[in-house]
Amino acid sequence: MEDDRLAKWLAKSYDAEGLNEEPVLSKIIESIDQFAIDPIDEERLFEKISAKRNTNKPGLLRSLKWIGAAAASLIMVFAAQQLFFTAQSTSTTFQETASVHLPDESVVTLNSQTSIHYNKSFNDRQLTLKGEAFFEVKKGSTFSVKTKHGTIEVLGTSFNVFSRDSFLIVTCATGKVQVSSLSQSTILLPGQQSSLVDDKLIVSTVPIEDIQNWTGSKSHFSKMPLVVVLSALSHHYGFAIDAGIVDLQSLEFTGSFVHSDIDKALKMVLLPFNIQYEINQYGIRLKQ
């Protein structure tokens, strides 16, 4: 019987002979062996466990309580050191999204090729964003998002930020959002969107269901400058897009592109404008 042959093979596949025997499987295993899973924050979890456990078990001897408290505060001091002096960051690559739970219980969903940086303690509720992300902010003190072209400040709301290339586009889903660029500042209400394109801050309205528009299998846009849509597409698939001689100014796109197929996505965006394209080794080149 050979019903565990592959299992046995894998267990000792470190010798070269084994690898020759199963070349196909070896390739798959090699790829899997590079997979990793983001670890959880052990110390934060440990504090939660200590806290929960103590509330579950009242009535310990007083002296032991003191020892426990001393131990806990030592751990806290140690944890605080770790917390205050370490920066934390998360990033995604092409065609990848990630959900980050911040220490204040706010949730950030990162679109592809996006990164955020913040202090591990997150007491200041401040983070730096590159790329595109959707924020669901827990009510509390001022929460601010810094980007290359401006800062967004809120108290407790949800909103989307697109900060790529020279654009800063902020869309408010619930609550109020204050957007400040170097020269201008505006307050957005639900369904309003501010676009900072070429140093001009324009406020428009969008359907609320389109705001977290990229978390499904497509990205939706309504009346968005085509250059912004192409920037989103290029960052999603990781291809550079070269406009060549095609004039994209003043073109606005309403519609969506798919996340799984670059050819289909390009057709969805470019066909309505009758723009052709070719894919070469450097990326995508547009043609009239």
Added chain:
Amino acid sequence: MSSKQDKRFKTHYTRLVQPIFRFIYYKCGDRVLAEDIAQDTFIRFWNKIETVKEGGESAYIYRIAKNLLINHGQKQKVSLKFQQTLRQNQENHSPQFLLEEKEFKQKVERAISNLSEKQREVFLMNRIDGLKYREIAERLDISQKAVEKRMQLALLALKKIHKKI
């Protein structure tokens, strides 16, 4: 509760918290749920630590985690996602190559997600946690033969994705 038991708890917590988190993630494909269950698992372990035999901690902790997940009672299709540690400077590759790599990775992820829960947990404990079959058998309190059997089935299933590549 003596500080000796607290020390014992901390030792096993440090050793097993990430593996337990991953173990639940392999089973349910949900990071948030996996973290919650890891938390409850260690609270229970701490409360019961005096009744746990020395040397039997791993099997005990894995059993609680498994039971908590069963109690939680969700049985839906899972979709696991992995980070990829980069093997070389990828900037030199063409976009086409990167796209193909990405597609391959997604195919493998899908194939892993489609394995049965028992095959998947054993397979990933072996490949990602780097545990030997004997160590997996100890933690899950099953025979080494059973581990090999599950590995065999998992590998046969993975081999099939080649046809679709």
